[in-house]
Amino acid sequence: MSKLVKDEVRRKDKNGNQDDESHGARGKEKKIDEPDHHDDSKKVENTYQLGPYKRFPDGAATEILRDVLTSHLQEEKYEVQRSQELIITLTGIIKSRVKELEIPRYKIIVLMHLGQLADHGVHNTSSFLWDAANDTFASFSFKNSSLFCVATVYAVYYE
Structure with a gap:
């Protein structure tokens, strides 16, 4: 079971002070334990090679x-x-x-x-x-x- 964390949504009033959101829930829920979906493909550096080293035979x-x-x-x-x-x-x-x-x-x-x-x-x-x-x-x-x-x-x- 994943833990849930509440991120408090704050906004600034006219004077620049931060104020808690007063409508409904105090923030959005975010799941912490969900695995990140990273691209596991191989990352290759750009070689800046404009032509082939060996031409196709x-x-x-x-x-x-x-x-x-x-x-x-x-x-x-x-x-x-x-x-x-x-x-x-x-x-x-x-x-x-x-x-x-x-x-x-x-x-x-x-x-x-x-x-x-x-x-x-x-x-x-x-x-x-x-x-x-x-x-x-x-x-x-x-x-x-x-x-x-x-x-x-x-x-x-x-x-």
């Missing part, structure tokens, strides 16, 4: 895309129901492999399009607020007799 990311897509989709046949879980699995694998490169201060975004290979065309466009000096991307397209897949890894630098 988009060539290595392209090789990761090539390796994951060819190894997982080489014998795969296109099925509508399976495509959603396949995309979730493959984007997770790609993201974890790219994060293993341990390039600090980059946010990794993996975007993938998977579809049936038929007599139709696909046009793919993306738009970002982009810092051309520090942000980069890697992309790889794959197709077999049944499906096509376009995977893109965006590496966005954050300060």
Whole structure:
């Protein structure tokens, strides 16, 4: 059970003297034993770093895309129901492999399009607020007799 403390609310009269509040309760009740809700997240000092120490290796990311897509989709046949879980699995694998490169201060975004290979065309466009000096991307397209897949890894630098 928490202890209750009354904080007396005082106000000054015209002469500047403090006077107890005369209406109803003499003050507000405040719980003392309630735990404070502090943010336990790690606090990091600002480094004032305006650019990356190490640039994101988009060539290595392209090789990761090539390796994951060819190894997982080489014998795969296109099925509508399976495509959603396949995309979730493959984007997770790609993201974890790219994060293993341990390039600090980059946010990794993996975007993938998977579809049936038929007599139709696909046009793919993306738009970002982009810092051309520090942000980069890697992309790889794959197709077999049944499906096509376009995977893109965006590496966005954050300060």
